Amino acid sequence: MALVLYHAWKSSASRRVRLFLEEKGLAYEGHEIDLTRQEQHSPAYLAINPLGVVPTLVHDGRPLHESGTVCEYLEAMFPDPPLCPAAxxxxxxxxxxxxxxxxxxxxxxxxxxxxxxxxxxxxxxxxxxxxxxxxxxxxxxxxxxxxxxxxxxxxxxxxxxxxxxxxxxxxxxxxxxxxxxxxxxxxxxxxxxxxxxxxxxxxxxxxxxxxxxxxxxxxxxxxxxxxxxxxxxxxxxxxxxx
Amino acid sequence: MALVLYHAWKSSASRRVRLFLEEKGLAYEGHEIDLTRQEQHSPAYLAINPLGVVPTLVHDGRPLHESGTVCEYLEAMFPDPPLCPAAxxxxxxxxxxxxxxxxxxxxxxxxxxxxxxxxxxxxxxxxxxxxxxxxxxxxxxxxxxxxxxxxxxxxxxxxxxxxxxxxxxxxxxxxxxxxxxxxxxxxxxxxxxxxxxxxxxxxxxxxxxxxxxxxxxxxxxxxxxxxxxxxxxxxxxxxxxx
CATH class of the missing domain: 1.20.1050.10 (Glutathione S-transferase Yfyf (Class Pi); Chain A, domain 2)
Structure with missing residues (x-):
């Protein structure tokens, strides 16, 4: 699938990106990262997110971290419905x-x-x-x-x-x-x-x-x-x- | 003047915005804020920048703080020459x-x-x-x-x-x-x-x-x-x- 989200259910930044994706009506493949098992600090995960935090969005194979940055990227790629002010x-x-x-x-x-x-x-x-x-x-x-x-x-x-x-x-x-x-x-x-x-x-x-x-x-x-x-x-x- | 910058000569964030303005070729009115005299914490300055840090850009009377935000705002208002990636x-x-x-x-x-x-x-x-x-x-x-x-x-x-x-x-x-x-x-x-x-x-x-x-x-x-x-x-x- 074009959009893949590595996230944790209760992380605030993960929740932010899930809310944004749902408002956009975008389908995505979700992968839960278990924070209590430190999966976010595994070498495999650090390769796509060097900060070792959730979430990470992967779009067409390219990873992106920081939930604010991820949402603005989604806004640019999928403008409708708009979720950022135009002015x-x-x-x-x-x-x-x-x-x-x-x-x-x-x-x-x-x-x-x-x-x-x-x-x-x-x-x-x-x-x-x-x-x-x-x-x-x-x-x-x-x-x-x-x-x-x-x-x-x-x-x-x-x-x-x-x-x-x-x-x-x-x-x-x-x-x-x-x-x-x-x-x-x-x-x-x-x-x-x-x-x-x-x-x-x-x-x-x-x-x-x-x-x-x-x-x-x-x-x-x-x-x-x-x-x-x-x-x-x-x-x-x-x-x-x- | 349409663009007014409250800044300190040696502050990194102020230097960033001055560099950005000069690359854009934008004229502006500069006001030095003396950090050693705590001018950035005066009530008058806090009214335009509640964080009490430099710089603040005022464009057509509306103040804006955070140097990264200020530069992206300038990019949107004055797109040429481009100083942000298009992709x-x-x-x-x-x-x-x-x-x-x-x-x-x-x-x-x-x-x-x-x-x-x-x-x-x-x-x-x-x-x-x-x-x-x-x-x-x-x-x-x-x-x-x-x-x-x-x-x-x-x-x-x-x-x-x-x-x-x-x-x-x-x-x-x-x-x-x-x-x-x-x-x-x-x-x-x-x-x-x-x-x-x-x-x-x-x-x-x-x-x-x-x-x-x-x-x-x-x-x-x-x-x-x-x-x-x-x-x-x-x-x-x-x-x-x-």
Whole structure:
């Protein structure tokens, strides 16, 4: 198949690309990468993604990583329906928003990895952990693995991250005057935020999504989750596709 | 004037945008922001750039920050001469390269701020320093200021950063088979790297730019610095424009 996606079901960047592909109505062959088994750090995977992170899109045999880059590439190759603003200034604002969201991933990981990575990493011997760490290209991700394995983030650190993620919701509330984050239609700006808001609502700060707290964000979230592509993207593997 | 640039002469991101503007042949009104006097953290500047960093481009009254975003915006508004690859896949590779380069800025700052920011910051009282830190939006930049002021990076830390920056040159050597970093002409991929290579050659690891060490990078650097736009961009204020 022309489009192949190496992804993990619950990774935010993977969810972003699946949402984008489904909005475009593009069929693709999916390959799950098991992060808890460190499949993303295998030599075979590193050959197509030197950063050792998910997802990777392979289109006509050529690999591409970084979910924001992947989505903009898909936009250029498959323009309909448009999922990026047409006006250059709005497009620039969209890119800076995606960049900001990407920069918050460390805060999300502090929560997410408490269950997934930590379960495996805490069971490792020191020698096994050292071997696992040596296979991780990114210093930032090595640190996150080490913390998940041996020194879980404490309440103060988690609270700091929670506050940073709630600030993202505050920024969204201010941006959502017209219903969508940038311009007058659903775009990559919205899609980039969806996996974050999902996790905030599931566990990190559910009360922050209440209509009384942030009415525009609550309306936006209702509109997002009502989209057929949201269901088809299967943010969790156990949610049946329609 | 339609294009206004708020910039600092020696900031890498500012240099990137000046290089891009000069390659495009675009006239602009420049305003110097004095980083050592923390002008980038003034309320007036934060109103157009909430990150409190340079540069900011203002086009027809609308501000835009992030040098990569600014350059891609200029590319869309002023397409000739083209400075981004036309093919979507090459464009995607270019974006990931710019993203990688941006991610190395902390390593450059460890060296650069030893002279500029440190000179002012070390002279501050604890109360003055605390007040200065409170005006810095980015946690990462706050940390860099604090280090410059009170606990300069030691030899081991500088060496770690030097190694990271030399690895960038190694990646470039591998990419430069065709003379330019992405595709067959000078592009934002090259321009993004220029301020980094300049600093590496000036102070951080001059020997790494020797033709014997990295022949393609050495040839590339000679070709870059021979471009009229390189001189016109005035990477330092005391270099006369031609």
């Amino acid at each position: 250059p200034y709005d497009l620039a604002l969209m890119r800076n928003w995606v960049r900001y969201v990407d920069g918050e991933i460390g805060h999300l990981i502090r929560f997410n990895w408490r269950y997934s990575i930590a379960e495996r990493a805490t069971a490792m011997s020191d020698a096994e952990l050292e071997a696992a760490l040596q296979r991780i290209p990114s210093a930032e991700r090595r640190e996150a693995w080490l913390r998940a394995a041996r020194r879980p983030y404490d309440a103060a650190e988690l609270d700091q991250s929670r506050q940073a993620l709630v600030r993202m919701l505050d920024r969204m509330e201010a941006m959502l005057e017209g219903g969508w984050l940038i311009g007058d239609r659903y775009s990559l700006a919205d899609i980039a935020a969806v996996p974050f808001v999902r996790r905030i609502g599931e566990e990190i700060a559910p009360e922050a999504l209440e209509p009384a707290a942030r009415p525009r964000v609550a309306d936006w979230w209702a509109a997002v989750t009502a989209r057929p592509a949201y269901t088809r993207a299967r943010l969790d593997p156990f949610v049946a596709a329609d | 979507p896949y090459d464009l995607a590779l270019m974006r990931n390269w710019v993203r990688y380069v941006d991610g190395e800025i902390g390593h450059l700052i460890r060296f650069n701020w030893r002279y500029s920011i440190a000179e002012r910051a070390t002279a501050m009282s604890d109360a003055e320093l605390e007040a200065a830190l409170q005006r810095i939006p980015s946690a990462e930049r706050r940390e860099a200021w604090l280090r410059a002021a009170r606990r300069p990076y030691d030899a081991a830390e500088l060496d770690q950063s030097r190694q990271a920056l030399v690895r960038m040159l190694d990646r470039m050597e591998a990419m430069l088979e065709g003379g330019w970093l992405i595709g067959d002409r000078y592009s934002l991929a090259d321009i993004a790297a220029v301020p980094f290579v300049r600093r590496i050659g000036e102070e951080i690891a001059p020997e790494a730019l020797e033709p014997a060490a990295r022949p393609r990078v050495a040839d590339w650097w000679a070709a870059v610095t021979a471009r009229p736009a390189y001189t016109r961009a005035r990477l330092d204020p005391f270099v006369a424009a031609d």
